[in-house]
Amino acid sequence: MPNRLARATSPYLQQHAENPVDWWEWSDEALAVAQELDRPILLSVGYAACHWCHVMAHESFEDAATAAYMNDHYINIKVDREERPDIDAVYMKATTAMTGQGGWPMTCVLTPTGEPFFAGTYFPPEPRQGTPAFTQVLQALAEAWRDRRDEVLTISNDVLEHLRQNTDSVGGPLGSDQLDDAVAELAKQYDAEAGGFGTSPKFPPSMVLEFLLRNAARTGSEQALGMVAGSCEAMARGGMYDQLSGGFARYSVDRFWRVPHFEKMLYDNALLLRVYLHWWRQTGSPLAERIARETARFMLDELRTPEGGFASALDADSDGHEGTFYVWNPNQLMRLLGADDGAWAAQLLGVTGPGTFERGFSTLQLRVDPDDAERWERVRTTLLAARAERTRPARDDKVVASWNGLAITALAEASVLLDEPDFADAAVAAAQLLVDVHLADGFARTSRDGVAGANSAVLEDHGAVAEAFIAVLGITGEAVWLDQARQLLDRVVEHFTDPDGGFFDTADDAETLVVRPKDASDNAYPSGASAAVAALLSFAAITGGHGYRAAAESGIASAANIATQVPRFAGWTLAAAEAVVAGPLEIAVVGPRKDRTALHRAALRLASPGAVVIAGDVGLAIPLFEQRDLVDGHPAAYVCEGFVCRRPVTDPDELVSAFGTPTG
Structure with a gap:
């Protein structure tokens, strides 16, 4: 049966709707159930395009035995970090404090009231390179909650005190x-x-x-x-x-x-x-x-x-592998483009026999501009058409x-x-x-x-x-x-x-x-x-x-x-x-839309840091346009800087020469 995430609007949460894990969305109700059952909370945070989130889902959250243990010992909450950056920020700070690094998937274990006492990122299904298996982590923490509650609460209080420290000490202006x-x-x-x-x-x-x-x-x-x-x-x-x-x-x-x-x-x-x-x-x-x-x-x-x-x-993924939609090997290029164009494209795009990525495939690089623009456009169009037949990454x-x-x-x-x-x-x-x-x-x-x-x-x-x-x-x-x-x-x-x-x-x-x-x-x-x-x-x-x-x-x-x-x-x-x-520069470009385009473009071409450029008709009801009119019937740019205004300019070249000389 689908879990509660089947009703979620987040694509990331819906990716987990068929998991055997009894997932909750973050809610007061979920926390209340955790308190009622006196269970710790397993908080899993990620996002839809996260490759290692998918990996951990396939390895652990789709595994019936792992899910059964999670359901019996935890209240399991899944959060889309893109929908709830506030939750992500709080527990990511805890994760980096406790482990020295952060990232997604983020895996935290909390008291029933939300205080973290354990944090990490990806955990494999079996011990690997010094990282314990996810099931080992689950079992150890469930036992600690049951048998060493005082120790767990001491850790959570210490972490909470760290989170409450304001690290943004106000300095002076940046001159x-x-x-x-x-x-x-x-x-x-x-x-x-x-x-x-x-x-x-x-x-x-x-x-x-x-x-x-x-x-x-x-x-x-x-x-x-x-x-x-x-x-x-x-x-x-x-x-x-x-x-x-x-x-x-x-x-x-x-x-x-x-x-x-x-x-x-x-x-x-x-x-x-x-x-x-x-x-x-x-x-x-x-x-x-x-x-x-x-x-x-x-x-x-x-x-x-x-x-x-x-x-x-x-x-990042399609057809079960990361990057499948984007990578190529020399044989594919030869088959699509023919021997001459295929060899030319392989050299131009850095596609090699051993591959620059995985499984003999290469990413496409364009380290120099093509020496034949027409040929490159023909090759690019052919490769795009072929790529369009591949399985597209999910959006x-x-x-x-x-x-x-x-x-x-x-x-x-x-x-x-x-x-x-x-x-x-x-x-x-x-x-x-x-x-x-x-x-x-x-x-x-x-x-x-x-x-x-x-x-x-x-x-x-x-x-x-x-x-x-x-x-x-x-x-x-x-x-x-x-x-x-x-x-x-x-x-x-x-x-x-x-x-x-x-x-x-x-x-x-x-x-x-x-x-x-x-x-x-x-x-x-x-x-x-x-x-x-x-x-x-x-x-x-x-x-x-x-x-x-x-x-x-x-x-x-x-x-x-x-x-x-x-x-x-x-x-x-x-x-x-x-x-x-x-300042920043304040520039009002005044005049009818069809007549002010060149002056508007010239104003935006000025590279002055953070210049604010507004283009509009005479009488635009904003303070920057007050008492700003055409000059001799022509659109005009009114430029102010540091509470001082210059005379209006009607010539785009004059505007550029007066306030900078961009070359774009």
């Missing part, structure tokens, strides 16, 4: 000296040979790259721009990037970006679209422009849902508010800079879905098939979606989007602010967990605090609202110690601080 010091610190960790930072596995450092681009724009630093160029080129030319249809995988398992973990996440591609767009804007790199266009097309082609939002992810079509916010912001900007109107249409449609579905009754973090989920939005959702609404205002000139952003940011200030500085990740009227999570460090995507800071800064620039600016500066200060000590985990905060140092 130009601190920002330049962060660049120097990043340079020490930069891999000059392979691009990126640190060693394997390597994750795309999207937020750090945005910071470095802004720093280079402000200071002219060749060092900062060089780290961006080296990293972006290496990622785009390696197996991390889908050389046939665009889109980035989650991370590279090796230092040189050859072999990825093949899942494709919306947030990675949204953030990287913006990075490559800005890299092109600052350098004119043809590679940057191509990757930006292809990444945006991938998002529209592969991740758009029928309702107009963007799905969370594509799975997690859950719409996550914050990740859609990141996508909307990137697509809105790209629509103007790349002259792609359908990018704008997609951005507006996704924003409208968020209004119509996610914000129809409170603020739901997720939706699926046009139906809002039951879980409330957290801080990152408020920040990323507010910034997205501001981006849509910027390209449509419709004041309603500023009103939508205001409602979200007012809630941030009123319900998420920590009196001691910065922001909590959950609202003061949200569900109470064992601790209220607060973490200003960026991980795979911007933290709630840094997402809120970015939106607050832009909103303050448009409205002149000093309270919003003060809230943003408080958020930056709350992450100052992280930003100065470990800047790799504070890229979005550092990028926001660059905007503070730069």
Whole structure:
């Protein structure tokens, strides 16, 4: 019989609906049953595109004997980390504190009231490389709960005390000296040979790259721009990037970006679209422009849902193996392309006899541009057609508010800079879905098939979606989007602010967990605090609202110690601080839509950190447009910086020459 997860809206939870484990969703009822039966809670956290989550499910949760033991001794709760990042944050902090590392699947054992006393990640079905079997862990912990209760409670109290410690000590503002010091610190960790930072596995450092681009724009630093160029080129030319249809995988398992973990996440591609767009804007790199266009097309082609939002992810697996959809061997190329084109493609794409991946297969790399563009297009088209016949990876079509916010912001900007109107249409449609579905009754973090989920939005959702609404205002000139952003940011200030500085990740009227999570460090995507800071800064620039600016500066200060000590985990905060140092520029492009396009594009081509650009008709009912009119009948750009406004400019070339000389 299906368990309770058959009624879940999460694709990840539904993947476990046929397990023999008697799963619960996280709920007051589940905790109440645990207390009534005096059983510990087995908490399993993962997400739909997680490869090792699938492995552990097949090995343990689908095994009847293992499931029977779990059902007899535990209350078993399954959580989708993408639906409940607040629960994930609390217990991931416990996991890293207890084991020194984290990741998914995350496996925690809790007291019936939710305090953790054991934590780990993946456990195999039999002992392996020093890791005990999952059944051994289950039996040992059940016995400890039964026979050594005092010892267990002592551990849980110690862990809870650690979780309650606020690690975000408020520092000072991040000025130009601190920002330049962060660049120097990043340079020490930069891999000059392979691009990126640190060693394997390597994750795309999207937020750090945005910071470095802004720093280079402000200071002219060749060092900062060089780290961006080296990293972006290496990622785009390696197996991390889908050389046939665009889109980035989650991370590279090796230092040189050859072999990825093949899942494709919306947030990675949204953030990287913006990075490559800005890299092109600052350098004119043809590679940057191509990757930006292809990444945006991938998002529209592969991740758009029928309702107009963007799905969370594509799975890594198909046909029972990771990467099957994406990898090739020389025989396949020869059979499809013929001997000449097959050999040429194999050499061009790094497909070898032994293989660069597994089972004699290779990922596709494009380390140099093809010497024959027409031939490459013919080969690419043939390979795409053949790949389309393969079993496609599953898609997690859950719409996550914050990740859609990141996508909307990137697509809105790209629509103007790349002259792609359908990018704008997609951005507006996704924003409208968020209004119509996610914000129809409170603020739901997720939706699926046009139906809002039951879980409330957290801080990152408020920040990323507010910034997205501001981006849509910027390209449509419709004041309603500023009103939508205001409602979200007012809630941030009123319900998420920590009196001691910065922001909590959950609202003061949200569900109470064992601790209220607060973490200003960026991980795979911007933290709630840094997402809120970015939106607050832009909103303050448009409205002149000093309270919003003060809230943003408080958020930056709350992450100052992280930003100065470990800047790799504070890229979005550092990028926001660059905007503070730069002003940011406030640019109102005034005029009819059909006449203002060139001026609007010129304004967005300015690389000034965090510049806020709004284009709209005369009389747009927002503060930035007050008393702003055409100049001699022509559209005009009004530019202000640091409470000082310049004379309006009507010539796009004059705007560029006055405020920067981008080459994109």
